Amino acid sequence: MALASESAVSRSGGPSSMPGRRWQCRSIMGARKLPRTRHGSKCYPRNSRSIPGCICGTPHSQLQRTKAAMRSRNLAIVLVDIAGFTERTGRQSREQNEAWLRRYRNLMLPLVKALGGRRIKSIGDAYLCAFDSPTNALFFGMAAHDRIFEFNQGAMEEERFSIRVAVSAGEVRLQGGDIFGEPVNLAARVEGITPAGEIWFTEAVFLAMTRSEIPSEEVGVHEFKGISQPVRVFRVIRPSLSQSPEPAPTAPGEEQAAAHPFGGAGLRKARQSPLSLAAGGISSSLSEATARLGEIAGNSLVHLGERLGRLRARVPRAAWLAGAVVLAIVAAILLMRSPAPFAEARRALANGKPEHALTLLTRQSRPEDPIWQALKARALLQKPRPDPAGAARLLQSACTQEARLLADDDVISDLVSSLNRHPADETIDFIAQRAGEAAVPALKQAAGDRRYSLRWNSVRALKKLGRDDDIDLAALYILDLEHVDACSVRKAAAKKLGELKDPRALEPLRRAAQRSVLDNLCMFGTLEEAIAAIEATQR
Incomplete structure (x- = not known):
């Protein structure tokens, strides 16, 4: 043509x-x-x-x-996925599965960031991650198993996770935010033979890692489909299986490290990292948007650098200097004005302005963030017309995702305050199972509160914990008699006081008898009988 x-x-x-x-x-x-x-x-x-x-x-x-844009790098490739995922999803609704995977993401991604890695992509329940350091890649695997262990300790059976981690290393091609090459394929093959609860890795990782920091042993030589040569495979040894001397004493706040499957070494490494999310611990409150933004920004730096290089040859130097000054001024203003996450909402709650706090939290909407949930629950409890049921749901979700919140006295106090409703059986069971002894001081204080539902639900929670031996029942019934409007409740309290024959109840009973006929319409002589029973013991 x-x-x-x-x-x-x-x-x-x-x-x-x-x-x-x-x-x-x-x-x-x-x-x-x-x-x-x-x-x-x-x-x-x-x-x-x-x-x-x-x-x-x-x-x-x-x-x-x-x-x-297509370049090569030597990286450690990590593949982490949920064991038994297919079987579990068969028993879940779509909403349950989405919430379960979101919780899994919030547990894993902060650890990836804290140890200097980045998530490349998600493949169903599996995360493909890349690390510059093979040692940090293995530390991530250890931290992931230990973090899952911590979560499972306070989770219901249907909410628990079991994971496996596979690591390979080598030269990969980076293009368009994705990675390609034999190390990626090899990580997938090793993951296919890794048992649940284990960390298996290739010989390339073994040769490149710092072996003094991570105990390991050879599993054997394996042949994999699509891989031309047999591959020696290793695994990270759990502390209980290691022949090394006893570990050094843990730092304050890490007394339970020995109970972790991998001794807590990965979590300690993550906390010490400059990229750690919170001083003193790993917080799973980093949202997916933040993690994804970091990845996109990292992938775009190369393209941005190339474009700026071409633009620099065309724009006069004076214009570049002026632009740099403007950007510096804008950045300084933003840094001065941008508060820490939820800082304004915290201040509003501290100043007794729950409605303003709710407005601020709505603007920073992160409904899956446990810190956001805990702060919104506090705002709901401080409102002029509190919403204890809504606060209880938020607090139970937050403490399920982040068990460390149960060590916060304010969170425990809010959880107990959410008992001011009927029924509250689910929250009572949650406090007894998850908070345990940590909730006893707040429950005992709430047992003396004038609010009827809060008072008696706290007593029920103390009974579940076996800590109701020193409850002053006479004082509780006196509060019912004096501060509850329902005649049937006051009648039951008067009857109990007559049976206890506590002298402290005599004056409250006499004051109750002087109330109007309408107030005492259901009493039918109960007050007089209780007064007579107590006076009989004083003769």
Whole structure:
């Protein structure tokens, strides 16, 4: 098929006048148009072999950018997934499965960031991550198992996780935010043979890691589909299986480290990292948006650098300096004005402004963040018309995701305050199972509160914990008699006080007998009988 001459194209404003652009050149028959691209001084078809790498009519400058964006690096590749995921999802609704996977993400991603890695992509329940350091990759595997162990300690059976971790290392290709190469395929193959609760890794990782920091042993030599050579596979030894001396004493607040499957070494390493999310512990409150933003920003730096390099040659130096000054001023203003997450909401709650705190939390909506949930629950409890049921749901969700919240006295106090409703059986069971002895002081204080539901639900929680031996029942019934409007409740309290024959109840009973006939309509002599029973013991 003949093509139009270059001069004919030029007369219509073609390639000779505007190089580097795609053009449509009409055939002699006029049946269809053939896309062309301009390279130097000639016009070539889209699929021409004259320009190596020329595809789909892409200009030569864009081809250079594409080649520059694809680069190679030596990385440790980690694949972590949930054991028994398919079986579990068969028993869950879509909403339950989504919430369960969201909780899993909030447990894993903060550890990846804290140990200097980044998540490349999600493959169902599996996360493909990359680390510069093979040692840190293994520390992540240890921290992931120990973090899951901590979560499972306070979770219901249907909420628990079991994971496996596989690690390989080698040269991979990075392009478009993804990675390719044999180490990626090998990590997937090793993951397929890794038992639940284990960390298996290849010989390349073993040779590159700091072996004095992580005890390991060889599992054996394996042949994998698609891998040309047999591969030696190793695993991280759990402390209970290691023949090393006893571990050094733990730092304050880490007394339970020995109970972790991998001794808590990975979690300690994550806390010591400059990228750690919180001083004194790993917080799972980092949202998916933040994690994803970091990945996108990292992948875009190369492209941004190339574009700035080309722009720099065209823009005068004075303009660059002026722009830099403006950016510095804007950045300083933003840094001065941007508070820590939820800081304004905390201040509003401390100043007794729950409605303002709720407004601020709505603007920073992070409904899956346990810290956000705990703060919103406190605001709901401080409102003029509290919502204890809504607060209880939020607090139970927050403490299930982040068990460390149960060590916070304010959170325990809020959890106990949410008992001021009927029924509250679910929250009573949650306090007894999850908070345990830590909730006893707050429950005993609430047992003396004037609010009827809070008072007696706290007593029920203390009974579940076996800590009701020193409850002053006479004082509780006196509170019922004096501060409850319902006649039936006051009648039951008067009857109990008559049975207890506590002298302290005599004056409250006499005051109750002086109330109006309407107030005591259901008493039918109960007050007089209780007074007579107590007076009989004083003769």
